[in-house]
Amino acid sequence: MTDIQTRWMNSESAAKYLDIKVDALRRLVKSGKLPKPDYTLGPKSPRYDKLELDKAMNNKPVVTTTSDALESWRENFLKKAKAKNRKT
Numbered sequence: 001m002t003d004i005q006t007r008w009m010n011s012e013s014a015a016k017y018l019d020i021k022v023d024a025l026r027r028l029v030k031s032g033k034l035p036k037p038d039y040t041l042g043p044k045s046p047r048y049d050k051l052e053l054d055k056a057m058n059n060k061p062v063v064t065t066t067s068d069a070l071e072s073w074r075e076n077f078l079k080k081a082k083a084k085n086r087k088t
Contacts, residue, residue: 008047
């Protein structure tokens with residue numbers, strides 16, 4: 001059994017992680033709703049990045065470092081400031 005806590009997952013593990021069937025995973029990737037897999041291990045070994053899947057499902061940027069967290073905060077702050085300025 002594959003450990004779904006690892007960052008890189010094959011198609012079956014990624015589908016299980018998202019609680020969908022492999023065919024649904026492939027359709028969602030094809031439609032652009034989920035990120036494409038990485039083929040570094042070869043054309044027959046697609047690997048899905050758990051962080052990218054989480055990002056797609058949450059529709060939010062994934063924060064992996066302190067600098068990412070600060071950049072995410074800055075972007076949100078600027079968006080709110082622009083929205084506030086538009087109202088006035």
